[in-house]
Amino acid sequence: xxxxxxxxxxxxxxxxxxxxxxxxxxxxxxxxxxxxxxxxxxxxxxxxxxxxxxxxxxxxxxxxxxxxxxxxxxxxxxxxxxxxxxxxxxxxxxxxxxxxxxxxxxxxxxxxxxxxxxxxxxxxxxxxxxxxxxxxxxxxxxxxxxxxxxxxxxxxxxxxxxxxxxxxxxxxxxxxxxxxxxxxxxxxxxxxxxxxxxxxxxxxxxxxxxxxxxxxxxxxxxxxxxxxxxxxxxxxxxxxxxxxxxxxxxxxxxxxxxx
Amino acid sequence: xxxxxxxxxxxxxxxxxxxxxxxxxxxxxxxxxxxxxxxxxxxxxxxxxxxxxxxxxxxxxxxxxxxxxxxxxxxxxxxxxxxxxxxxxxxxxxxxxxxxxxxxxxxxxxxxxxxxxxxxxxxxxxxxxxxxxxxxxxxxxxxxxxxxxxxxxxxxxxxxxxxxxxxxxxxxxxxxxxxxxxxxxxxxxxxxxxxxxxxxxxxxxxxxxxxxxxxxxxxxxxxxxxxxxxxxxxxxxxxxxxxxxxxxxxxxxxxxxxx
Numbered sequence: 001x002x003x004x005x006x007x008x009x010x011x012x013x014x015x016x017x018x019x020x021x022x023x024x025x026x027x028x029x030x031x032x033x034x035x036x037x038x039x040x041x042x043x044x045x046x047x048x049x050x051x052x053x054x055x056x057x058x059x060x061x062x063x064x065x066x067x068x069x070x071x072x073x074x075x076x077x078x079x080x081x082x083x084x085x086x087x088x089x090x091x092x093x094x095x096x097x098x099x100x101x102x103x104x105x106x107x108x109x110x111x112x113x114x115x116x117x118x119x120x121x122x123x124x125x126x127x128x129x130x131x132x133x134x135x136x137x138x139x140x141x142x143x144x145x146x147x148x149x150x151x152x153x154x155x156x157x158x159x160x161x162x163x164x165x166x167x168x169x170x171x172x173x174x175x176x177x178x179x180x181x182x183x184x185x186x187x188x189x190x191x192x193x194x195x196x197x198x199x200x201x202x203x204x205x206x207x208x209x210x211x212x213x214x215x216x217x218x219x220x221x222x223x224x225x226x227x228x229x230x231x232x233x234x235x236x237x238x239x240x241x242x243x244x245x246x247x248x249x250x251x252x253x254x255x256x257x258x259x
Numbered sequence: 260x261x262x263x264x265x266x267x268x269x270x271x272x273x274x275x276x277x278x279x280x281x282x283x284x285x286x287x288x289x290x291x292x293x294x295x296x297x298x299x300x301x302x303x304x305x306x307x308x309x310x311x312x313x314x315x316x317x318x319x320x321x322x323x324x325x326x327x328x329x330x331x332x333x334x335x336x337x338x339x340x341x342x343x344x345x346x347x348x349x350x351x352x353x354x355x356x357x358x359x360x361x362x363x364x365x366x367x368x369x370x371x372x373x374x375x376x377x378x379x380x381x382x383x384x385x386x387x388x389x390x391x392x393x394x395x396x397x398x399x400x401x402x403x404x405x406x407x408x409x410x411x412x413x414x415x416x417x418x419x420x421x422x423x424x425x426x427x428x429x430x431x432x433x434x435x436x437x438x439x440x441x442x443x444x445x446x447x448x449x450x451x452x453x454x455x456x457x458x459x460x461x462x463x464x465x466x467x468x469x470x471x472x473x474x475x476x477x478x479x480x481x482x483x484x485x486x487x488x489x490x491x492x493x494x495x496x497x498x499x500x501x502x503x504x505x506x507x508x509x510x511x512x513x514x515x516x517x518x
Contacts, residue, residue, distance in 0.1 A: 018268050028402065032499070059513055068472055070277050070480075071485075080271045082457075090486045091484075092476075092487060100283070100344070106340070109453070110451060110457055111303070111454055111455050111458060112455055112459060112462075112474050114401055114462065114467075115367075117458075117462070119454075119458060120454070123453070123454040123457075124454050125447075125451040125454065131302065132414050134503075149450070149451060151451070153445070157445045157447075159487055159488075159491070160441055160442075160491060161441075161447055161451075163327060163443060163488045163492075164438040164441040164442045164447075164452060165435050165438070165440060165452070165455055165492060166475050166476065166488065166503075167434050167435075167438040167441065167451045167503075168434065168438035168456050168459070168474065169455045169456065169459045169475070170456075170474060170475030170476070170477065171434050171475075171479065171503075172431040172434050172435070172459060173463075173469055173473050173474075174455075174469070174470050174506055174509060174510050174513075175426050175427065175431050175434070175470075176426075176427055176463060176469040177469035177470060177473070177513075178467075178509075179424070179427035180423075180469050181353055181421075181440075182312065182419055182422060182423040184418045185419070186385075186412065186419050188410060188412075188416075188420055189424075190463075190469070191408070191412070192369060192384040192408060192420075193369070193423060193424070193427045194382070194463065194464055195369070195370055195379070195382040195383050195384065195429065196370050196371055196424055196428045196446075197427050197431075197460055197464070198382075198433055198460060199370060199371055199376075199378060199428075200356075200371060200427070200431060200460075201456055201457060203371075203447075203458040204432075204435060204453065204456060205453055205456070206376075208373075209439075209449070210432055210433070210435040210436035210439050210449070211436060213432050213435075214429065214432050214433065215371050215428070215429060216425050216428070216429030216437070217425065217429070218349075218429065222328070223327075224351075224352045225328070225421075228351060228418060229277065229418075229422045232418070232422060233420060233422075236417045237510070239505065239509055239512075240423065242505055243505050243506065243509065244430075244500070244504065246501055246502050247430045247433055248501065249498070250433060250437075250498055250499075251429070252405055253498075254373075254433075255335065
């Protein structure tokens with residue numbers, strides 16, 4: 001187990017990992033960030049040491065880099081110790097992005113992080129990789145301090161899981177925006193959609209599979225409604241027309257074109 | 260206000276409207292359904308009269324047809340009274356689908372209904388139409404007995420709002436299924452996605468707009484990750500490749516190609 005942890009970065013992931021570690025009484029000794037004011041803002045809340053100077057980075061068992069993907073390599077150079085583990089938290093970055101002589105790993109939480117929001121950390125799955133099995137075991141143990149779910153996966157798998165998150169979160173959010181815009185044009189507020197949006201997800205969280213939860217005109221092959229919707233979109237937005245068409249075809253294929 | 264209500268149908272919508280009306284002490288006098296056993300199953304729970312015989316349909320102020328879109332016209336013929344209001348509950352069916360000499364209207368709840376699930380009826384918006392303003396007023400009053408949100412909209416608007424529901428519920432559910440399949444291929448259970456799925460919707464329910472809630476590679480124009488994901492999909496599924504590409508282009512257009 002890691003006795004001492006340093007968080008590198010002070011953005012959304014750093015904010016939530018800091019909280020998750022402290023809530024689970026992990027010994028977080030410092031926050032290192034290139035912009036001091038941000039490190040200070042995060043660290044002072046919890047009475048942790050912070051710095052923006054490489055010379056002041058504390059010695060620790062593990063450094064968790066929580067920066068954007070682009071910044072991982074550069075900041076990983078700054079960690080001035082060899083006898084430690086350094087991990088990044090990115091879903092789509094190989095372990096080789098880490099550039100020091102230390103041992104290396106990955107500690108990827110599958111979640112969308114927003115500062116100031118409260119999250120159930122014990123429900124966030126962690127995807128772990130390390131260069132040796134001893135570090136893998138220690139990372140799994142660290143993840144298990146925070147969460148009920150953790151998995152050992154290599155880069156190829158992690159990238160695909162990250163992509164699943166893009167479908168499940170980023171793309172669905174964009175569909176909510178499309179739905180909001182359709183409503184706004186009819187002078188109906190986004191609030192009117194929240195009940196159906198919430199129920200759609202509540203069903204899944206309660207254990208209904210996406211396959212069984214599917215409803216709507218494509219699911220029941222209601223060509224008359226599909227054509228009405230397509231003709232509305234054809235007249236207003238060719239991109240939405242294409243997306244509607246592809247998603248509808250994909251649903252029809254799944255439910256009505258089985259062998 | 261309507262003093263007496265008959266529900267026509269015994270499926271998902273009938274199940275939930277029955278509960279919603281009874282919870283709000285509306286005087287529901289009968290359930291009429293062409294399959295007696297289903298009417299019985301629903302009505303007996305609440306000690307309401309039920310029938311499958313036209314000759315036994317009770318006189319009421321309003322008949323709420325809760326059948327599938329296809330069945331509305333046929334069943335609307337059976338209502339043997341003229342001095343009453345008959346409404347259907349469909350988002351994409353014109354008022355003219357109702358075929359009797361009675362007064363006509365629409366009482367459309369924007370929600371996805373599953374029998375046996377509990378729903379917060381006061382959060383479900385109702386979209387109302389009638390042939391005269393007195394019936395519109397009475398339908399609004401009925402909706403307000405159940406829900407905090409109700410709107411008067413004509414067929415054109417209602418169809419577009421229904422389409423917004425398709426984007427917000429049916430299509431997002433299909434994206435969850437796609438994400439589930441990607442995870443399953445990596446031997447990761449769907450449960451691992453539930454935390455990010457839930458948080459994506461919790462943010463919106465808590466008042467973050469879909470515009471502000473957007474994250475991910477397309478939002479930050481991370482071409483390297485987008486290309487990795489597209490190359491994974493190109494090799495495995497041309498339909499998913501197209502959908503990924505269109506959704507990504509649509510997000511990029513929104514955030515990075517503004518005038």
